[in-house]
Amino acid sequence: MTAAQLLPVLVAGPLLGAAVLVATGRWLPRYVADVFGAVVAGAASALALGVLVATAHRPAAVEWVGGWRPRHGTGVGIVLVGDGIGLGLAAVVSVLVVTVLVYSWRFFDDPPPHQAGAFPALILAFQAAMCGFTLTGDLFNAFVFFELMGVVAYALTGYRVDEARAVQGALTFGFLNSLGGYSLLLGVGLLYAHTGELGLAQLGAHLDAAPDGSGTLVKAAFVLVATGFLVKAAAVPFHFWLPDAHTVAPTPVCMLLSGAMVQLGVYGVARLYWTVFAGSGALPEAAVHRALLALGVLTAVTGALLCWLQRHVKRLLAFSTIAHTGLFLVTLAVLTPEAVAGTALYVLGHAGIKAALFACAGILVDRFGNVDEQELHGRGVRLRPVGVLFTVGGLALAGLPPFGTGLGKALSEEAAGGWLTVLFVAVSAATGGAVLRVAGGVFFGLGSPPAEEDRPHAAGRHRAGGEEQHEDAETTGADEPEETRERVTRAPDTMVVAAAALLAAGLAVGCVPPLWSAVSRAADSFTDHSGYAMAVLYSTGQHLTHSPAPHWSPAGVTLGLLSTVLAACGAWAALRTVPSGVRPRWSLPLRRLHSGHVGDYVACVVAGLTLLAALVW
Amino acid sequence: MSLRVRMVVLAVGLLGLAAMLVAAFRKLPGFGGSWHPYGQRAVETALGRHTSNVIASINFDQRAFDTMGEQAILFGAVLGTVVILRTTRDERRVEPEPARVPAPLRRYALAVLPVTLLTGLYVVAHGQVSPGGGFQGGVVAATALHLLYIAVDYRALQRVRSVPLFTLADAAGEAGYPLLGLGVLMTGASFLENVLPYGTLGTLSSGGTVPVLNAAIGLEVAAAVVVLLAQFLDQAIVIESEDGEQGAGSVGDGDGRRGEGGAA
Numbered sequence: 039m040t041a042a043q044l045l046p047v048l049v050a051g052p053l054l055g056a057a058v059l060v061a062t063g064r065w066l067p068r069y070v071a072d073v074f075g076a077v078v079a080g081a082a083s084a085l086a087l088g089v090l091v092a093t094a095h096r097p098a099a100v101e102w103v104g105g106w107r108p109r110h111g112t113g114v115g116i117v118l119v120g121d122g123i124g125l126g127l128a129a130v131v132s133v134l135v136v137t138v139l140v141y142s143w144r145f146f147d148d149p150p151p152h153q154a155g156a157f158p159a160l161i162l163a164f165q166a167a168m169c170g171f172t173l174t175g176d177l178f179n180a181f182v183f184f185e186l187m188g189v190v191a192y193a194l195t196g197y198r199v200d201e202a203r204a205v206q207g208a209l210t211f212g213f214l215n216s217l218g219g220y221s222l223l224l225g226v227g228l229l230y231a232h233t234g235e236l237g238l239a240q241l242g243a244h245l246d247a248a249p250d251g252s253g254t255l256v257k258a259a260f261v262l263v264a265t266g267f268l269v270k271a272a273a274v275p276f277h278f279w280l281p282d283a284h285t286v287a288p289t290p291v292c293m294l295l296s297g298a299m300v301q302l303g304v305y306g307v308a309r310l311y312w313t314v315f316a317g318s319g320a321l322p323e324a325a326v327h328r329a330l331l332a333l334g335v336l337t338a339v340t341g342a343l344l345c346w347l348q349r350h351v352k353r354l355l356a357f358s359t360i361a362h363t364g365l366f367l368v369t370l371a372v373l374t375p376e377a378v379a380g381t382a383l384y385v386l387g388h389a390g391i392k393a394a395l396f397a398c399a400g401i402l403v404d405r406f407g408n409v410d411e412q413e414l415h416g417r418g419v420r421l422r423p424v425g426v427l428f429t430v431g432g433l434a435l436a437g438l439p440p441f442g443t444g445l446g447k448a449l450s451e452e453a454a455g456g457w458l459t460v461l462f463v464a465v466s467a468a469t470g471g472a473v474l475r476v477a478g479g480v481f482f483g484l485g486s487p488p489a490e491e492d493r494p495h496a497a498g499r500h501r502a503g504g505e506e507q508h509e510d511a512e513t514t515g516a517d518e519p520e521e522t523r524e525r526v527t528r529a530p531d532t533m534v535v536a537a538a539a540l541l542a543a544g545l546a547v548g549c550v551p552p553l554w555s556a557v558s559r560a561a562d563s564f565t566d567h568s569g570y571a572m573a574v575l576y577s578t579g580q581h582l583t584h585s586p587a588p589h590w591s592p593a594g595v596t597l598g599l600l601s602t603v604l605a606a607c608g609a610w611a612a613l614r615t616v617p618s619g620v621r622p623r624w625s626l627p628l629r630r631l632h633s634g635h636v637g638d639y640v641a642c643v644v645a646g647l648t649l650l651a652a653l654v655w
Numbered sequence: 656m657s658l659r660v661r662m663v664v665l666a667v668g669l670l671g672l673a674a675m676l677v678a679a680f681r682k683l684p685g686f687g688g689s690w691h692p693y694g695q696r697a698v699e700t701a702l703g704r705h706t707s708n709v710i711a712s713i714n715f716d717q718r719a720f721d722t723m724g725e726q727a728i729l730f731g732a733v734l735g736t737v738v739i740l741r742t743t744r745d746e747r748r749v750e751p752e753p754a755r756v757p758a759p760l761r762r763y764a765l766a767v768l769p770v771t772l773l774t775g776l777y778v779v780a781h782g783q784v785s786p787g788g789g790f791q792g793g794v795v796a797a798t799a800l801h802l803l804y805i806a807v808d809y810r811a812l813q814r815v816r817s818v819p820l821f822t823l824a825d826a827a828g829e830a831g832y833p834l835l836g837l838g839v840l841m842t843g844a845s846f847l848e849n850v851l852p853y854g855t856l857g858t859l860s861s862g863g864t865v866p867v868l869n870a871a872i873g874l875e876v877a878a879a880v881v882v883l884l885a886q887f888l889d890q891a892i893v894i895e896s897e898d899g900e901q902g903a904g905s906v907g908d909g910d911g912r913r914g915e916g917g918a919a
Contacts, residue, residue, distance in 0.1 A: 046846035050833035061826035182724035193735025234692030258679030648671025
């Protein structure tokens with residue numbers, strides 16, 4: 039049995055685990071189901087890491103499922119490709135799932151009757167979907183796993199059904215992602231009609247060979263497929279589902295959505311471009327660069343602004359994810375191996391840090407039944423260890439060396455260059471600063487407590503029917519339903535340990551040079567359009583000249599320190615001077631746009647599709 | 656956004672989308688051409704594997720990995736529904752009352768029930784030979800069971816529809832794919848490789864692993880539809896909120912708690 043043959047197990051294993059949990063859920067005690075879920079996810083992580091290490095210095099593992107190897111470059115089967123980036127992401131997803139399952143051992147007081155294993159089963163199915171999406175080398179198969187990710191994630195988002203808001207958030211998530219799914223499927227259909235192929239490598243080879251007389255079709259197909267992935271990636275203006283879903287989803291689910299799933303959308307766009315379109319004359323590099331850059335800047339700025347303006351801690355973290363997605367897209371727009379390596383390291387570091395921050399927010403939910411920054415002012419003082427973790431997470435988010443986020447930011451700045459450096463520093467500082475502001479106020483009691491009339495209960499009276507339509511378009515974090523069995527008197531060890539481990543992982547990404555060179559090699563082959571097709575269709579490897587391994591540069595360290603200092607100053611200034619609860623008037627239209635009204639969101643997604651088309655044309 | 660702004664944004668988006676699609680569709684290959692690269696390969700391959708239903712060959716052999724994902728979507732959707740529609744703390748279950756059903760309706764439904772069940776099983780069993788298969792037959796078989804609800808009442812359906820049993824069957828069907836795939840992998844072949852003898856074209860035993868995977872899908876789909884409908888019907892008929900309101904809005908006319916659910 040070769041390493042490549044084991045690739046499908048990364049999908050089948052968790053699916054089998056989910057089936058076992060559902061079949062036996064009626065008789066299993068709760069803790070057995072939880073432990074079983076973690077063991078299955080752990081075995082899959084070990085397998086992913088094992089295959090990754092075993093194939094590190096060899097050509098990518100390529101497996102035609104069912105043994106349907108193509109002859110003379112044509113075939114009927116589906117291929118899984120375990121190259122550095124794809125398999126690496128599968129490993130990250132799997133490890134994150136294990137952490138989340140450990141974290142949620144103390145979660146949820148009412149599993150569905152007779153279904154003690156429902157939550158871990160859904161998480162395992164989610165893991166299978168994400169691994170399948172990262173490994174597949176077939177566009178239709180990618181759509182299948184895109185949908186599976188969605189279906190499971192909607193259910194996980196709406197898990198706390200007693201809350202109208204949770205169901206509303208899950209519905210919004212479902213509507214927008216289904217719309218993305220239709221767009222994706224329409225694009226796949228166009229490409230299939232044009233080429234008669236579904237495999238990424240075959241599609242790419244076909245477009246390379248074709249004269250560019252059908253440029254409009256190829257461009258339209260790119261726009262449609264990319265829109266699907268960008269909805270998943272929560273790029274503005276396709277992002278509206280993300281803050282609403284994160285506001286209501288159980289915290290462990292937020293960790294998976296923000297830490298891994300959203301980034302898979304960005305991965306999808308990059309994979310699509312390099313395998314299918316990079317060699318075709320019909321879609322010029324400049325057009326893709328322009329589109330990704332414009333959407334990336336829009337996403338980063340919108341996310342950072344709204345992140346700073348939030349007081350609901352989970353919603354604040356959600357907008358910070360959007361801001362970072364914007365930065366990933368801006369870097370990717372450079373379309374070089376260095377940019378991909380920078381983005382990959384940024385994503386790795388971000389996964390650890392953001393999941394850790396959500397883990398800390400989850401502890402607040404359980405301790406206080408509340409994640410409102412102003413309500414909680416000074417109340418977290420007794421949770422000092424959590425406060426320290428949250429602060430460190432904020433510093434890391436701002437780009438403090440030697441965290442992985444800092445390295446990713448430094449490499450991204452290097453790749454993007456020019457005025458975009460300002461964007462990276464500003465967005466990192468704003469998101470990190472917002473987290474530090476929360477940390478200072480909630481955990482250390484800095485600044486002045488909010489005046490009585492700003493209390494969220496006064497502001498919250500306008501909330502109606504689960505929608506967030508206050509006069510001031512504000513989402514407070516009060517009245518969170520409890521997620522644990524009872525209000526915990528001190529933060530449970532598993533939750534704190536999970537948060538600390540995630541932060542440590544985020545730190546390790548910036549401190550392990552062998553990882554950097556491995557990511558750099560992976561990025562080189564990821565951006566090698568013809569090399570991918572040769573490896574997949576003809577099992578032949580090409581010699582690839584590797585770019586120099588990335589490393590910390592003095593400029594990168596300086597800028598990382600700069601954005602960290604800016605974040606700290608911003609947080610300090612906000613705590614000292616701005617009266618709590620007052621949001622600038624100019625931000626009202628932007629906040630009103632996030633109305634919770636699905637119709638608004640759908641209109642924006644459709645308009646966004648047209649915007650993307652205009653950018654590409 | 657106000658209604659007017661929303662409509663303007665939507666109109667701009669739709670116009671742009673329409674323009675792009677029209678431009679792209681004009682470049683599609685003409686209707687009725689003879690160029691079908693994938694179709695040709697798929698048909699040749701299906702016949703090479705002695706599977707006369709080409710669709711089944713694509714679903715359960717050539718692109719079986721897609722189908723594993725698709726059945727996982729169904730499985731995930733059912734599990735998600737079980738989670739979302741669970742009886743919450745502020746809800747309680749009330750036993751449905753017996754209902755009177757007009758005699759002709761009763762006779763008709765009871766007569767059609769076994770025929771429908773048999774048709775479903777037939778469609779599943781012949782998936783590798785003729786149009787149909789596990790997906791279609793599974794839905795037909797599950798529908799047959801629900802004729803009891805029309806012919807008698809909800810309590811009769813509840814008696815034969817053991818949700819734990821069907822949940823088990825749903826999970827077993829879902830596990831069929833990974834189990835078979837991993838089993839094949841153990842023999843040294845590729846995951847989900849068609850390692851069984853292909854048999855004689857056009858017979859029930861043709862197609863190698865196709866009938867096995869097809870049966871797993873049939874089991875899963877039939878069980879999944881039963882469990883899925885059980886969740887919705889329970890929500891409409893059995894589950895009440897604490898203040899006595901029916902869970903799913905205005906379903907149920909009080910007479911046997913039947914309502915629109917029965918027509919589904």
